[in-house]
Amino acid sequence: MSATSDLRASLPLGAATFYILLALAGGDRHGYGVIKEVEAQTAGTIKLGPGTLYRVIKQLLADGWIAELDGDAGGDGERRRTYRLTERGRSIARAEAERLDDLVAVARERNLLPMLAHG
Amino acid sequence: MIALFRAVLLLCPPAFRREYGAAMCDDFALALADERTVHGFIGALTYALGAMWDLFTTALREYAAMFFRDFTYALRALRKTPSFTAVVVATLALAIGANAAVFSILHAVVLAPIPYADPGRLIAMNPFTNGRPFSFSLPNFADISTSLGDSISNSAAYTAVEAQTLTGRGEPRILNAIATTSGLFDTLGVSPELGRFATADDAKPGSPKTVVLSDALWREAFDADPHAIGSLVRLNGDAYRVIGVAPPDFRQPNVDGRGFEPADIWTVLPQSGVGTQYSRGYNTFEAIARLRPGVDLATANASIARIVAELQHRYPADDALFTANTVSLTDSIVGNVRALLFALFAAVSAVLLVACANVANLLLSRASSREREFSVRVAIGASRGRIVAQLLVETFVLALAGGAIGIALAYGIVGAFAASHLSFIPRADRVSVDASSILYTFAIVGFCTLAAGLAPAFGSARRDVATALRSAGRGGDASSGARARNILVASEIAMTLALVIGAGLVVRSFLALTAQPLGFSAENVRLVGPINATGKRYESDAGLYSYMRHVEEAVAVLPGVRSVAWSYAIPFNHRNWSTDFTMEGHTFAAGHEPDANITGIGASFFDALGATIRQGRAFTSDERAPVAIVNETFVRKFIGDRPPIGFHITPSVSSGAGTPPARTIVGVVDDIRTSFSKPTMPTIYLPMADLPVAASSLIVRSSAGASSDATIANAVTAIDPLVPRPQVIAMSSLLAADVAKQRLTVAALCGLAFVALALSIAGVFAVVSYGVTQRTHEFGIRMALGADARQIVRTVLVGAMRLAFLGIVLGLFVAGAGTRLLTDELYDTQPLDPLTFGSVTALVVLAALVAALVPARRATQVDPIVALRYE
Numbered sequence: 003m004s005a006t007s008d009l010r011a012s013l014p015l016g017a018a019t020f021y022i023l024l025a026l027a028g029g030d031r032h033g034y035g036v037i038k039e040v041e042a043q044t045a046g047t048i049k050l051g052p053g054t055l056y057r058v059i060k061q062l063l064a065d066g067w068i069a070e071l072d073g074d075a076g077g078d079g080e081r082r083r084t085y086r087l088t089e090r091g092r093s094i095a096r097a098e099a100e101r102l103d104d105l106v107a108v109a110r111e112r113n114l115l116p117m118l119a120h121g
Numbered sequence: 122m123i124a125l126f127r128a129v130l131l132l133c134p135p136a137f138r139r140e141y142g143a144a145m146c147d148d149f150a151l152a153l154a155d156e157r158t159v160h161g162f163i164g165a166l167t168y169a170l171g172a173m174w175d176l177f178t179t180a181l182r183e184y185a186a187m188f189f190r191d192f193t194y195a196l197r198a199l200r201k202t203p204s205f206t207a208v209v210v211a212t213l214a215l216a217i218g219a220n221a222a223v224f225s226i227l228h229a230v231v232l233a234p235i236p237y238a239d240p241g242r243l244i245a246m247n248p249f250t251n252g253r254p255f256s257f258s259l260p261n262f263a264d265i266s267t268s269l270g271d272s273i274s275n276s277a278a279y280t281a282v283e284a285q286t287l288t289g290r291g292e293p294r295i296l297n298a299i300a301t302t303s304g305l306f307d308t309l310g311v312s313p314e315l316g317r318f319a320t321a322d323d324a325k326p327g328s329p330k331t332v333v334l335s336d337a338l339w340r341e342a343f344d345a346d347p348h349a350i351g352s353l354v355r356l357n358g359d360a361y362r363v364i365g366v367a368p369p370d371f372r373q374p375n376v377d378g379r380g381f382e383p384a385d386i387w388t389v390l391p392q393s394g395v396g397t398q399y400s401r402g403y404n405t406f407e408a409i410a411r412l413r414p415g416v417d418l419a420t421a422n423a424s425i426a427r428i429v430a431e432l433q434h435r436y437p438a439d440d441a442l443f444t445a446n447t448v449s450l451t452d453s454i455v456g457n458v459r460a461l462l463f464a465l466f467a468a469v470s471a472v473l474l475v476a477c478a479n480v481a482n483l484l485l486s487r488a489s490s491r492e493r494e495f496s497v498r499v500a501i502g503a504s505r506g507r508i509v510a511q512l513l514v515e516t517f518v519l520a521l522a523g524g525a526i527g528i529a530l531a532y533g534i535v536g537a538f539a540a541s542h543l544s545f546i547p548r549a550d551r552v553s554v555d556a557s558s559i560l561y562t563f564a565i566v567g568f569c570t571l572a573a574g575l576a577p578a579f580g581s582a583r584r585d586v587a588t589a590l591r592s593a594g595r596g597g598d599a600s601s602g603a604r605a606r607n608i609l610v611a612s613e614i615a616m617t618l619a620l621v622i623g624a625g626l627v628v629r630s631f632l633a634l635t636a637q638p639l640g641f642s643a644e645n646v647r648l649v650g651p652i653n654a655t656g657k658r659y660e661s662d663a664g665l666y667s668y669m670r671h672v673e674e675a676v677a678v679l680p681g682v683r684s685v686a687w688s689y690a691i692p693f694n695h696r697n698w699s700t701d702f703t704m705e706g707h708t709f710a711a712g713h714e715p716d717a718n719i720t721g722i723g724a725s726f727f728d729a730l731g732a733t734i735r736q737g738r739a740f741t742s743d744e745r746a747p748v749a750i751v752n753e754t755f756v757r758k759f760i761g762d763r764p765p766i767g768f769h770i771t772p773s774v775s776s777g778a779g780t781p782p783a784r785t786i787v788g789v790v791d792d793i794r795t796s797f798s799k800p801t802m803p804t805i806y807l808p809m810a811d812l813p814v815a816a817s818s819l820i821v822r823s824s825a826g827a828s829s830d831a832t833i834a835n836a837v838t839a840i841d842p843l844v845p846r847p848q849v850i851a852m853s854s855l856l857a858a859d860v861a862k863q864r865l866t867v868a869a870l871c872g873l874a875f876v877a878l879a880l881s882i883a884g885v886f887a888v889v890s891y892g893v894t895q896r897t898h899e900f901g902i903r904m905a906l907g908a909d910a911r912q913i914v915r916t917v918l919v920g921a922m923r924l925a926f927l928g929i930v931l932g933l934f935v936a937g938a939g940t941r942l943l944t945d946e947l948y949d950t951q952p953l954d955p956l957t958f959g960s961v962t963a964l965v966v967l968a969a970l971v972a973a974l975v976p977a978r979r980a981t982q983v984d985p986i987v988a989l990r991y992e
Contacts, residue, residue, distance in 0.1 A: 034148040038155075049152065049168065051175025052145035053133075057182060060141065083144055 009097045018050060018058050023095040026068060026087040033059070033083065059085065067091030122169050123150055129173045132180040134187060135506065145176070191514035198515060205487060206519065209480050213523025213569055215876060216476035218530025221554065221562045223469040225535050227462045228561075229552040231455050236370055238310025239411075244273075244421065245376035245453035246408040251442040254377075256280075256404040258439070259390070261432060262302075265445065268428040269410065272421045275308035276410035277301055278390075279373075281382055283696075284653035284816035286845050288355045290342040295653055295845045296385040298356065299373055303389055306333075306367075308411050309374070315339070316350040316365030319389040323364070326391045332361040333387040336369040357655040361388065372548070376407045376453045380547025401439040409450060421447045441712030458546050461866060464942040468623060468873045471616045471939075473565065475877045477572040478609040478616075479884045484516060484577035485606050486891050495581050509578045516574030517566075524566040528554065531562070545862045576605050603895070606888050607924055613884045614928025617877040618965050619936040624867075624874035625957040626940055630950040631867045635860060640793040640801075641692060642731035645825055646852040648691055649676070649833055650818025654844050659815065666813040668841065670743075673723060675836045676819060681827020686723035689814040692730070692795050693855040702772040702805065704759060705783070717755060717803040718795075719772055721812045727790055729820040737766045737788035740808040748808065750788040755803035765789050772805050774812065797859050798948060818847075866946055878968060885972035889921050893980045901985045910981035917980050921973035925966055932965075933958070 015023070025031060025039035037050050062068040068091050071084040087095070109115050126149050130142055149172055157165040199206045234240045246265065248255045257265075262278040269276070279301035287296050299305075303324040306313070314336060323331050332354060334343070343349040353360050367387070375382035390398075397403050412421060425445055432440045448456075488495075495508055531554050543549045652672065659665040669687055677685045690697055701714035709715070724742045727734055735753065749770060756765045768786045775781040784807070792801040809817070821833060830849035838846050857864070893900070900913055940952040950957075 033144050034151045037148060037152055049156075049171075051172035051179075052148045052152075053172070053176035053179030055148070056137075056141035056145055057179045060137065 009094055012094055013098055013101055015094070015098045016058075018054050019062070020095070020098055021048060021050070022055070022058055022062065023067065023087065023091055023098075026085060027092065027095055030071060030084050030086045032085070036085070062091065067094055122153060122165075126169070126173060126176070129176045129180075132177060134180070134183050136504065137183050187510070188514065191511045192518065194511060195515040195518045199518060202487070205483065209483055209519050210522045210526065212476050212480055212880065213520055213573075214526035214530060216473045217520075217524050217527030217562060217565050217569065218534065219469050219527075219873065219876075220473050220565055221527055221531035221558050222534035222538070223462075223466050224561045225531060225554050225558040226538060226546075226549075226552050227466050228557055229555075230546055230548055231459050231462050233548075235374070235451050235454055236372060237374075237450075240451055241449070242412045242414070243309070243450035244410050244412060244418065244447045245374070245450050246276075246410060246425070246445055246447050247376065247453075248404070248408075248443065248445045250404070250444075252444070255443070257406040257408050257445075258401045258404045259399055259406060260401045261404075261440065261443065261445075262406055262408050264432060265425060265428050266408075266410070269421065269424055272413060272416045272424055273410040274413045275304050276408060277303075277305040277308045278406040278408040279305055280406045281375075281384075282388070284651045284655075285356045285386070286653050286655050287342065287386070288358070288843065290354065293843055293845045294342070295651070296338070296356070297383040299382070299384045299387045300390050301387055302392075305387070305409075308409055310411075311368065311371055313365040314368040315347060316363070318365050319387075321392075323389050324392045326393055328391070330359065330361045331364045331389055332356070333365045333367055334363060335367050335385045336371070338385040339366045356386070356388070357653075358657070374409060374450060374454055376409065376450070378453075378457050379545070380454050380457065401436055410447070418447055418449065436712075438711040441710070454547055458862070460942065460945050461862065464623075464946065465866075465869050465873075467939060467942055468620055468870055471620050472873050472877050472880075473569070474572070475613050475616045475620075475880050475884075477569055478613040479880045479887075480516075480519070480569070480573040481576055482606055482609050482884055482887055484512075484573060485580060485609075486887065488512070488577045488581040492581070508581065512578035512581060513570060513574045516578070517570040520566045520569040520573070523569070524562050528559065528562055531558065543861060543865065544858070576609075580605060603892065606891065607927075610881075610884045610888045611924055611928040611931065613877075613881045614925055614965065614969065615932035615935055617874070617881040618929055618932030618962065619939050620870070620877045621874040621965060622932075622936040622958055622961045623940055623943060624870040625961045626943060626947060626950055626952065626954060627863070627866050627870050629954065629957055630947040631860070631863050633949040634797045634863060637794065637797060639692070639856075640732055640791045643852040643856050645823055646730065647821045647823070647830070647833065648694065648818055648850045648852055648855065649821055649837065650691075650847045651816040652818065652837060652844060652847045653816045654841065655815070656843065662813050665815060666810060669723075669809065669813060669817070671840050672819065672837055675840055676821060676833055679823075679828040679832060679836055681824040682821060683824065684725045684729040684822040686726040686729045686820050687809050687817050688720055688722045688726050688820055689817045690718065690720035690795070691818055691820065691855075692793055693852070693859045694818075695796070697795065697802070699802070700772050700774055700805075702770050704771070705769040714773075715759060715803075717751075717759075717772070717805050719774060719805045719807065721807050721809040721814045721817065723809045726806070726820065729822045730793065731822070732793050733791045735789045735791060737786070739788060740806075740810075743810045744808045745811045746808075747782040747784045747811070748787045749784040750790055750806040751786055752790050752801070752804045752806075753792050754801050755805065756789055758803050770805065772807070774807070797856075797863075820852075863946070863948075878965075881965075882968050882972040885921060885924070885969050886975065888924070889917060889973045890976040890979075892920065893917060893976045896980070897983055900980050900983045901987070904981075904983060905985035913981045914974075914977045917977035918970065918973055921969060921977070922966075925969040928969075929962055929965065933962070 021040045021043065022036055024043060025036045028039065031039060033052070033055055037052075037055060041049050059068070063070060063085075067088060068085045069088050071086055106115065110117055123146065127146060130138055130145065133142070149169075152172070153165055153169060156168040160167075235243070237243055246257070246262075248257050248261070257278055259278060262276075266273070266276040279299050282298040282300045285296045285298035287294050303319045303321050306318040311318075313333070316333075318333055319331055322328060334349070339345060339349060343352075349363050350365065352363050354363060355361075372381040373384035393399060410421075412418075425447060429440075429444050433443060452459075498508060499505075535552055535554050539550050539552050541549075654665060654668050659668060673685050673687060676682060697718050698720060699716050700719045701716040703709060703714055722740070724740045724744065726732075727739050734750075737750070740748070740750065749772070751760075751765065751770075759770075760768055765786050766789070769783045770786065771781055771783045773781050790806070793804075794801055819837075833849055834846050838844060903913065936958070937953060944952050
């Protein structure tokens with residue numbers, strides 16, 4: 003109960019934060035991998051700058067929503083830093099997705115979006 | 122492109138850069154290569170620019186986040202030490218408030234442009250006679266203006282016409298009227314709020330008389346009615362047509378050293394005429410002009426010098442001693458108070474420095490008690506930069522709080538200043554804490570943060586971790602912060618010494634100024650007037666004098682009134698009338714006659730003022746014989762060793778159109794001062810019965826508290842209700858107004874000096890106390906080894922005096938340079954007055970000694986056992 007309300011307090015997430023959590027929800031990635039994945043998720047409309055990417059990553063690491071993997075996922079030395087969604091990060095991302103889902107449902111009721119055939 | 126990205130990266134906080142810089146560069150390079158293959162060069166360029174902008178805003182956000190963290194941390198830390206926080210904030214608030222207030226005053230009075238179009242091209246033309254400031258006659262003004270045609274585009278001459286009575290709009294009221302040539306408003310570049318201003322046509326002889334109203338008069342007497350334009354008003358009985366209203370913020374310049382002239386109404390001087398007003402000997406006008414673009418003052422002055430030489434040659438009878446020059450109108454208006462306000466600004470800035478030094482000192486002590494906290498933070502990985510930043514933010518929080526309270530304080534000071542009607546300061550009523558004051562306050566807050574915070578912040582961060590951790594239990598090492606603290610206190614003492622010397626000088630000057638004998642007694646004397654009797658009944662001397670006698674008698678019978686007399690000139694009223702004269706046994710070349718102040722007086726004038734008649738007698742009641750009384754300066758200057766009584770002089774004034782008569786001197790009176798700061802002029806007194814002057818005033822001496830001001834004014838209006846109700850002013854307030862500027866200087870400088878002295882005493886006390894605490898251990902050992910209390914006290918005091926000595930040597934230099942700013946404000950007192958320098962130095966040494974004595978005595982109470990226990 004308190005865990006849920008704790009999650010709620012973090013919502014809504016900033017756009018960049020949610021994109022990055024979504025990207026990592028599909029598997030561990032290094033920085034550039036996240037940029038590519040976000041680009042793919044948004045059909046090429048969003049290409050994160052490295053500044054925003056690492057500013058958010060720093061915050062997510064500090065909050066414990068993602069973790070940096072020890073060792074080296076890529077082949078070219080220590081510069082390749084790989085990140086993984088933590089359980090907590092997953093819960094937050096899920097909570098944000100549910101929040102958005104609720105909003106989408108409202109949008110459908112108001113005929114802003116077509117009703118799904120099997121709601 | 123990557124190099125550019127790296128350059129932008131440098132803007133990021135170092136910690137962030139170290140952690141993610143390499144990864145960001147790699148990712149940027151990858152993304153850039155990617156973009157180029159997919160979208161070509163333009164796509165890559167677009168991406169690169171976007172990413173760099175993104176990095177730039179990231180840097181800003183990182184810094185903001187850091188600042189916010191430090192800010193909340195600082196708030197928490199400061200809340201833990203409320204008394205420290207309160208002392209520092211109060212010190213800074215006082216200093217910042219005083220600075221913001223003085224800046225607001227300086228800005229509104231001196232720095233803000235004078236309220237006319239393109240004020241840089243406006244000039245005042247200053248006439249002189251025999252080297253003394255003088256006035257223009259209309260012919261001299263016209264000749265000079267015409268010949269200056271190449272240098273100036275417009276010019277105007279004007280004079281304040283005293284005691285103009287407006288009738289027919291409610292109660293009769295006395296107005297401040299300005300009679301001006303038609304070019305006044307054009308020269309100043311001002312447009313009317315309503316209607317129009319006078320043109321050259323209105324100034325043609327025979328044109329109907331016109332007036333322009335001030336906005337205030339239009340609102341008060343005409344209820345702001347737009348139909349006032351075109352209506353007729355009566356001034357001293359004559360009809361004038363209202364043609365326009367001046368804008369609300371318009372101010373009549375006064376180039377006579379009073380800044381701005383109160384003005385309710387403007388009349389137009391006809392271009393030519395026959396009255397005395399148009400003669401070359403009638404010098405009463407001030408003049409201003411607008412330079413043509415590209416012409417400078419030097420050019421105008423060179424031209425004026427040529428014309429003046431010509432006038433001297435052509436009209437020796439009137440212009441033999443006449444000269445003129447020009448100065449910028451701005452200098453003419455604010456020059457009188459500029460030096461004073463800059464001196465105050467310097468003084469208040471010195472107080473700010475003292476306050477900053479004090480706060481820096483407190484911060485140093487605080488930092489040394491927090492060494493353990495910093496050591497721990499360094500040990501767990503905080504960089505030096507982070508600790509410096511965090512301490513600076515802490516100081517910033519203190520300065521910001523001080524600034525906020527300071528602004529409130531400045532509002533109070535400025536409000537009191539604007540409300541105190543300091544008429545000698547132009548636009549004093551306009552002074553306010555405005556946007557520029559707030560901006561200035563922010564700048565001071567920034568300055569205080571750095572001035573008070575840099576040394577403590579760097580001092581704390583430099584400390585070696587291991588040493589600090591080891592010695593933290595005993596309160597840190599004494600040497601590194603101690604030197605900074607000593608320098609701070611020494612500079613505090615220096616600033617304070619300079620300020621107190623400045624204050625001492627102005628006090629000395631004020632005492633010298635006001636100690637001069639007045640030649641009369643101001644106590645229980647009131648001034649009633651000017652009483653402006655106008656209209657047909659008073660046009661003849663006989664009619665006017667009969668009215669004056671009635672008024673005199675009506676006031677004389679009021680309860681408690683001891684003595685009443687009319688006079689045109691009143692001491693300390695800055696209303697003088699001068700005339701040239703000839704004397705028996707002397708011949709003067711035309712234009713080289715001597716001049717003296719002259720005034721008509723009633724029979725009881727000297728009695729009412731309590732002045733002493735040295736020789737001869739006062740005038741008798743209704744005396745009409747050609748007689749005169751002169752003052753001692755007149756005798757000294759013109760009569761010398763000859764017996765003055767019975768001597769004949771011929772002032773060039775007469776009743777009616779007759780030739781001025783030779784007058785027999787029947788009395789010599791003590792010099793009656795007319796101002797504290799100006800020397801007494803030779804003065805001729807004539808009997809009012811012989812030469813009644815309209816718009817004269819009554820001098821009333823009564824027993825204390827007798828007959829209220831209103832009773833006296835009522836008695837005057839009862840004689841003729843059409844005469845405007847006169848003002849009643851205590852002579853003592855005229856005396857006070859005469860030294861208002863000096864009084865303000867004394868009050869401001871003494872206040873600032875007091876604050877600085879208090880801060881310095883606190884500073885010396887703090888630094889000596891701290892030193893004693895640091896040396897508890899040493900003193901304990903010395904006591905244990907048999908040192909007696911006196912030796913310990915001496916050690917501490919010698920240390921403190923070494924500090925004070927450094928500060929005093931420095932301060933004497935600062936004072937020597939700084940008191941120059943006061944040169945123009947000092948009366949009969951040298952800027953380097955040895956008595957002031959000496960006694961103030963002694964005072965400051967004494968204050969430092971007392972401040973050091975308390976902690977010194979505490980040092981002797983150290984218990985050797987306790988002190989050594991730490992070992």
